[in-house]
Amino acid sequence: NTIVEIRAGAGGSESALFAADLYRMYSRYAESRGWKLETLDSSPSDLGGFKEVIFSVSGSEVFKRLKYESGVHRVQRVPATEAQGRIHTSTATVAVLPEAEEIDVQLKPEELEITRCRASGPGGQGVNTTDSAVQIIHKPTGMIVRCADGRSQQKNKQQALTVLRSRLLEQRIAQENAKYAAQRKAQVGTGERNERIRTYNFPQNRVTDHRIELTLYNLPAVIDGDLDPLIEPLMAHDSEERLAALRL
Known part of the structure; x- marks a missing residue:
């Protein structure tokens, strides 16, 4: 994927x-x-x-x-x-x-700040009536990921974690590639x-x-x-x- x-x-x-x-x-x-x-x-x-x-x-x-x-x-x-x-x-x-899979990048709960918020569309209008959007801050790097298109808060959280792992893996690969x-x-x-x-x-x-x-x-x-x-x-x-x- x-x-x-x-x-x-x-x-x-x-x-x-x-x-x-x-x-x-x-x-x-x-x-x-x-x-x-x-x-x-x-x-x-x-x-x-x-x-x-x-x-x-x-x-x-x-x-x-x-x-x-x-x-x-x-x-x-x-x-x-x-x-x-x-x-x-x-x-x-x-x-x-x-x-990135969990085996590639392990995220420690204490390194994550997870908040929920309301998704919004063009001009700031709400696209749903629940606080289903999820934002995750990775404290060690300051990376911020937000997902709002899933139908549930749990799905948005899992998708946000997936994106965060992928970004962290990319960062690690870039650092390794810099050696060559x-x-x-x-x-x-x-x-x-x-x-x-x-x-x-x-x-x-x-x-x-x-x-x-x-x-x-x-x-x-x-x-x-x-x-x-x-x-x-x-x-x-x-x-x-x-x-x-x-x-x-």
Whole structure:
């Protein structure tokens, strides 16, 4: 299982709309591969986008394929709210985390601050009438996880614990990988948030993956979930880089 987190970046409301486009893109891709997708938490924007959306994906080869989506995604297009027809550039970040089991990351009760709160929708309106949303603070690291999309407080708590374990596992893996940064500096799919990995240029019908300098002129198909023409070259490039690192 894999946890995917999408967050709106630079660009205001247009960035939130782009985050929603990415969520739809991954939903369609998951559907095409027979994967199961479940939304864990979301923070809708006023115009129908997402400030943040977190979901889990389960199925065959999920992390193997989706891990290359980690990073900064950039969109260039004329926003629906743009009256002058000017092209805007916005971004959204994607984080792809392997779902950690209890055996991978053990959480001590005394390290957790668990509170319940009421879920809310766009503009702060309540989406249910019970305090079913759950927020967990991991005291040693300061990490905060909130889940509100489950039907019960218990389910939201379990989902929040799952996300927290995954984030802690990612942090541990990143620290271990840093020891080998010199050998792996060219590796694709490290998940660094500050790297611009892909640009979606709507006026030119172009998608460019900057890590392997691959450009495709079929943007509508990509946004509709046809990601294999991007992911499979990334997988091949990653394999080549790993073999090269072993020869060092």
